[in-house]
Amino acid sequence: MKKKRIGLYPGSFDPVTNGHLDIIFRAHKLVDELVIGVAKNQKKENLFSMEKRKKLILHEINKSKYNKKSFKVVIFDGLLMNFAKSINANLIVRGLRAVSDFDYEFQMTGMNARLNSEIETVFLMASEKHQFISSRFVKEIYFLKGEVKSFIPKNVLIELKKIKN
Numbered sequence: 250m251k252k253k254r255i256g257l258y259p260g261s262f263d264p265v266t267n268g269h270l271d272i273i274f275r276a277h278k279l280v281d282e283l284v285i286g287v288a289k290n291q292k293k294e295n296l297f298s299m300e301k302r303k304k305l306i307l308h309e310i311n312k313s314k315y316n317k318k319s320f321k322v323v324i325f326d327g328l329l330m331n332f333a334k335s336i337n338a339n340l341i342v343r344g345l346r347a348v349s350d351f352d353y354e355f356q357m358t359g360m361n362a363r364l365n366s367e368i369e370t371v372f373l374m375a376s377e378k379h380q381f382i383s384s385r386f387v388k389e390i391y392f393l394k395g396e397v398k399s400f401i402p403k404n405v406l407i408e409l410k411k412i413k414n
């Protein structure tokens with residue numbers, strides 16, 4: 250039997266945006282199973298709990314037309330490459346929005362390749378429509394009372410509205 254190809258798409262997803270979802274469903278075409286790794290990041294200021302972030306991603310996957318069994322959403326802590334190895338990932342998927350993402354991603358990919366040269370990192374370009382979406386700006390705009398509904402799924406907006414500001 251052919252070995253299952255496992256992809257890992259890591260990120261903070263605080264919260265998941267239409268940009269992330271675009272990458273999730275496009276990356277899914279490249280592998281047999283896509284693991285969305287929700288990273289605990291001590292440095293970043295978090296808005297949603299890990300569980301809530303996971304739940305919001307799962308909700309969108311369940312709503313989609315794709316086979317739910319070929320996705321997993323997993324919370325992880327610690328070094329990305331250790332996590333990737335523990336789930337037998339063949340490749341890591343990252344999204345690229347603008348030139349500004351490139352420098353950081355380039356360095357990280359280089360370091361990760363040194364840590365484990367068996368796992369490739371592939372980049373998917375943000376689609377034109379979603380290029381400027383980031384979780385950070387969604388939060389900023391929302392709390393400044395701007396309109397964010399075109400950047401995030403409906404369910405995320407409902408959760409944002411529950412947060413007092």
Ligand code: ADP
Binds near residue numbers: 260346380
């Ligand atoms: P953010 O920078 O929005 O907080 P994450 O840390 O959750 O996002 O990012 C996870 C991955 O998804 C990164 O590779 C990031 O470049 C990518 N990504 C985030 N938003 C988009 C988007 N709108 N289009 C394409 N890729 C994106």
